[in-house]
Amino acid sequence: MIFYLLYYGVERSKFGEADxxxxxxxxxxxxxxxxxxxxLIYCEGTFIQVLEGSEKNVMDVYASIKRDKRLIATKLVTxxxxxxxxxxxxxxxxxxxxxxxxxxxxxxxHPNVSEYLSNAPAIKLLKLLTKPQEx
Numbered sequence: 001m002i003f004y005l006l007y008y009g010v011e012r013s014k015f016g017e018a019d020x021x022x023x024x025x026x027x028x029x030x031x032x033x034x035x036x037x038x039x040l041i042y043c044e045g046t047f048i049q050v051l052e053g054s055e056k057n058v059m060d061v062y063a064s065i066k067r068d069k070r071l072i073a074t075k076l077v078t079x080x081x082x083x084x085x086x087x088x089x090x091x092x093x094x095x096x097x098x099x100x101x102x103x104x105x106x107x108x109x110h111p112n113v114s115e116y117l118s119n120a121p122a123i124k125l126l127k128l129l130t131k132p133q134e135x
Contacts (some may be wrong), residue, residue, distance in 0.1 A: 001081040003055035004038075005062055006125055008048045008117055009074040015042070020094075023070070027092045036061060037087040039129045042096045046113045047071075050129050052085045078122035086130060105131060 015023075020042070031037065036053035049065075051058045066074050087093060102116055103109050105128065110116040117125075 001083060002052050002085050003058050003079065003081055004050055004052045005058050005079045006048075006050045006077040006122055006129075007062065007065070007074055008046055008077065008125075009065065009068075009071040010114075011045050011047070012070055012072040014045070015070075019070070024092060024094055030061065031092050034061065037085050037090050037092070039087055039090065039093045039095070041094070041129060043102060044099055044113045046117065048117075048125060048129065050087075050126065052082075052087060075117075077125060102128065 024040075027040070031051075031053075034053060034057040036051055036057055038049060038051040040047060040049040042048075051061060062076070065071070099110065099113055099116070102113070106116075106120075106124065110119075120128075
């Protein structure tokens with residue numbers, strides 16, 4: 001069984017291109033060594049991420065994320081186990097999406113990302129992460 005963890009976090013200050021490059025470089029190197037896979041999406045100052053791997057490694061990575069000074073807050077949404085990895089070929093895939101894209105995918109209208117996250121059940125967030133994003 002593969003353990004997964006879904007959370008979201010809010011950036012402390014606006015991320016630029018170099019910030020994303022640094023974050024993804026660090027995450028991918030660490031995740032590869034710990035056999036963690038997953039996906040990270042960024043929408044208007046908020047990161048939504050699912051991590052997959054051994055429970056110990058995923059929980060250790062999440063503990064590190066919670067201490068990351070680049071984030072002002074994190075919220076654990078759900079954890080669980082699955083029989084196989086969904087992101088088996090990705091040490092960390094990444095997409096930037098807009099609130100308009102979320103509203104279109106969800107067929108709804110939310111004024112901001114925090115309202116969407118406060119009302120979205122874990123299954124909707126997992127579907128959002130697993131849905132291929134258009135470039």
